[in-house]
Amino acid sequence: MAKRDDRLTVKDYKGAAGGWGSMKSLARVLPEERIGPDALDTLRRQNKPEGAMCVSCAWGKPARPHIAEFCENGAKATAWELTSLRNTPDFFQQHSVSELREWRDHDLEQAGRLTHPMKYDAATDKYVAVSWAEAFDAIGKRLKAVDPKKVVFYASGRASLEASYMYSLMARLYGSHNLPDSSNMCHETTSVGLKNATGSPVATIQMDDYEHCDAIFCWGQNVGSNSPRMLHTLKAARKRGVEIVTFNPLRERGWERFADPQNPVQMTVGGSTQISTQYHQVRPGGDIAAILGIIKIAVEADDRARAEGKEAVLDHHFIRQHTVRFDEVADFARNADWDDLTRESGLTREAIEDAARVYLKSKALIAVYGMGITQHRYGMDSLYMLVNLLLMRGHIGRPGAGPGPVRGHSNVQGQRTVGITEKPELAPNDRLKQLYDFDPPDWRGWDTVESCRHVIDGTCEGFIQLGGNFLRATPEHKKMVEGWSNLPIQVHIATKLNKSHLSPGADAWLLPCLGRLERDMQESGAQVVTMEDSFSHIYGSVGKAEPASPYLLSEPAIVAGIAKATLKDNPNVPWDAWVGDYGLVRDAIENTYPDKFSNFNERMFEPGGFWKGNPAAHREWNTQSGKAEFNVPRALNARGFEDREGRFALVTLRSNDQFNTTIYGYHDRFRGIHGTRDVVMMNKADMDRLQLRAGDKVTLESDADDQVARSVGGLQVVSYNIPEGSIGGYYPELNVLIPLEHHALESHVPAGKSVPVRVRPEQ
Known part of the structure; x- marks a missing residue:
């Protein structure tokens, strides 16, 4: 483990996003991973x-890429996967799970790629190597002994369409419909809200x-760090x-200015x-009031124009033909008070104008x-207001x-497309029954919040992770760790060690998989996988x-191994053939959807990807009313809690040296914060x-109305340009402060962008 150094340095960053700053950041991180020619060829x-x-x-x-079609964070992610560092069984013999639990997120992953399947040994408090046959056999026996309705099948957004399809089918054949994924953590408000308003999620x-x-x-959305x-x-x-x-509450450098690393002039003259x-x-959460202010100005301008016989400001032909409930939103806007709008938005009337x-x-x-x-108590209302506009x-x-929602993980949208969903109305159950001759579960499964509830109360009997770091990413962290440690079964399909692996219950396995960027040789030869981007385009990879190790199996092979050890034989599900040729999985996906x-295997390498289509893009509205729907908001601020003396709204943030729970380093360059993540802005x-x-130094304490004690101490204060009454701090470290029930009401996305807290100075 690297020597810990939490000395805080704050220095205003003068540069733009991109440019030499990105190059220097890569020059710092890439050597730490000791990458070789394979990584450079991949880039x-x-x-x-x-x-x-x-x-x-x-x-x-x-379709027409740049010479270098990767960004700073993409290059870091590639180096992180193709690192030459290895986490072997010897590492686990040297370190107990109790010891590793105290390591930082960065140091755990920096131990390198996992090389062998492992099982937790409670007697020694260590993971020990096992064979794949031993692992699959033991997992199958344990899964057969518990209630399928109480087992969670979680999926990270990095898994391919092929692995995701097989995984969701395995869960349903097993009898579980508990299929939460990364979307539940971040963007489910989009899936629910856009679906309600436009018919497309x-x-x-x-x-x-x-x-x-x-x-x-x-x-x-922080473009400079999250989608450069x-x-x-x-x-x-x-x-x-x-x-x-x-x-945006914070001034993020990517939205201010950009120096193109592929532009010789900008790189030369700065x-x-x-x-x-x-x-x-x-x-935080003030977008509802800001958008309502714009709508108010537009509606009143349209009223004046029409009263004066001038050209209308709004598109009334479109409104009449394609929408419902416009008059309700227009009246709400006319009656809105500017004092309320400016107070709740934090903006002046002039700024909104x-x-x-x-x-x-x-x-x-x-x-x-x-x-x-999306990550607010009334996140749905924020999204509806955006659609109204x-x-x-x-x-x-x-x-x-x-609307152009920017997704996080590289295939999180695609996973939902091929069946990773806890909602029976979104699952192709009739088609699955026809293809595979079984009765898929028709009950609503557990999403992220519901899965957490059942982990905490002890009713969850097993948790399988296809990638990801669920325990570290969730709210109500203290109770989650306690419940996680009591899970009867844990199965972690992963490339590197993370915090989710270090609170094992009765039986826990670490199953190391190939990364997407590695050569995947199966019976029919080298394999291709596919994924979907934020624009609903599908690509082969x-x-x-x-x-990283000759002992690694691919994600499809691991899913098939668990399935064959757990499920009854089904002649309609050719697990071995699918593992031998992923093209057959794509045929199955095509037959299901x-x-x-259509013509999946033939189209997957189209430049720019092939578009799966979207009815709303053609003004076909698959909503309850058959039209696009206007919606009046329930509140003028999405936070879902009142202002109170001494109460702050905490915004949890990622640094530009981070992707989700993966921490590449301790240099938040754009914000000028270096050396530690234990800060409050x-x-x-x-x-x-x-x-x-x-x-x-200060301690942040929960100020939620549930009166549960939650706190994070030892945070150093950083003076920062953030609205009064708001503070910022890093995710996932500050998830401790988020109550499980503090989530978007309809979508159950944890409301990490406005968390009620108090700031207590430390002596």
């Missing part, structure tokens, strides 16, 4: 037709729409004169491209958003216009790197009110 092919699809974010892969736009828009509005390749698209839009209006033409620092001017002159508007919209001027179903995957006025100075 050369990354995100290109017939290349290797990035294991980081889900931004689209262009995903973006209606494609990447080409960015070439046809004349305005881009952005909410709660998008900056090339934004730069091209700005070059065309597109106005970009950003709403220039950059301004990205946002307006930047509005809303209060500036944004409205861009909206009113736009002919093709794209609405970009991320977890700053688009519908009023017909900005869905035309070139260059529509070819891994060519040498596997013929409307989305505070407005200077709030610091003065609490008589705090930069560097002072």
Whole structure:
């Protein structure tokens, strides 16, 4: 384990996103992984037709790629997977699980790639090596002995379409419908809210729409850290004169300016491209009020224009033909009080009017958003308001216009497409019954929050992870660790060690798998896997790197091994044939979803991927009403808790040296915070009110109305440009402060972007 050094250094970063800062960051991280020629070759092919699809974010892969079609975080993710560091059985003989539990996230993964299947030995408190046959046989016997309805099958967003299809089928054949995934953690509000409002649970736009828009509005998404390749698209839009209006509590460097590492002029003279033409620092959850202000201005402008016999401001033809409940939203906006809107949004009326001017002159508007919209108690209302804004001027179903949610994990959207869902209405049960001659579960399974409830109360009897770090990512961390340690069965399919593996229950296995970027040789030869991006495009991915260990199995092979050891024989499910040739799995996916995957094997290497289609993009609305639906919000702020003296809204954040729970290092370059993640970012006025100075240590305490004690201490104060009454801190370390029931009401996404806390100075 690396020597721990938590000395905080804060230095304002003057550079743009990208540029030499990215190059220096890679120069620091890549040598630590001791990468070889395989990693460099993978980066050369990354995100290109017939290349290797990035294991980081889900931004689209262009048909005409750049010379280097990867970003800083994508390169870090590639190096992290193709590291030459190895975590062998000897490592586990040297370190007990109790010891490893105290290691930092970074150090656990930095131990290297797992090389052998392992089983936890409670007598020695260590993981010990076992054979694959022993592991599958023991797992199968244990799963047969418990209630399938009480076993969770969790999937990380990195697993391929092939592995995900096999995994979801295995769960249903077993008798479980508990299939939560990374979407439950982050973006489920999109899946539920967009489905309700437009009939489609995903973006209606494609990447080409960015070439046809004349305005881009952005909410709660950190482009510089979470989807840096998008900056090339934004730069091209700005070059065309597109106005970009950003709403975010923190000023994130990627939304301010970008230096293109592939532009010799910018790299030579230090220039950059301004990205946002307006930047509005809303209060956490204040997007509802900000958008309502724009809607109010637009509705009242339309009222005046029509009263004066002038051309209407809103698209009334579209509204009449394609929508319902517009009048309810228009009346709500007319009656909205500006004092309420400015208080709840944290913006001045003039700032909202500036944004409205861009909206009113736009002919093709794209609405970009991320977890700053979805991860609130009333996240659904924020999303509905965003859709309302688009519908009023017909900005869905035309070139260059529509909602553009930016997904996190590289295939999290695709997993839902091929059956990773706890909702029976989204599962192709009739087709599965016909193809595989069984009765799929028709009951609603457990999502992320419900799975946590059952882990905590002890009714969950088994937890299988296809990748991911569920325990570290979830809220209510203290109770979750206690419940996790009592799970009768844990099965972790993983490439590296993480915190989820270190609170084992009665029986726990670590099953190391091939990474997507590695060569996958099966009976029919080298295999290809596929995934889906944020634009609903499907791509093939070819891994060519040498596997980290000869003992690794692919994810499909591990799923099949567990399935064969657990399930009754079913002649309609050819597990061995599927493992031998993933093309047969793609045939099965096509047979299950013929409307989305026709000619799957023939189309998977189309440049730019093939589009699975989206009815809402053609103004076909598969909603209850048969039309796109306007919705009135339940509150003017999405936080779901009241302002109170001494109460702060905590925004949990990722650094640019991080992807989800994977911590690459301790250099949050854009925010100028180095050396530690144990910090809290505070407005200077709030610091003065609490008589705090930069560097002072504080404890954050839960201020939720459930009166449960939750706290994180030893956090150093950093003076930061964040709205008063709001503070920022890093995820996943501050998940401890999030109550399990503090989630988006309908979608059950943990509300990590506005958590009620108090700040207590330490002596």
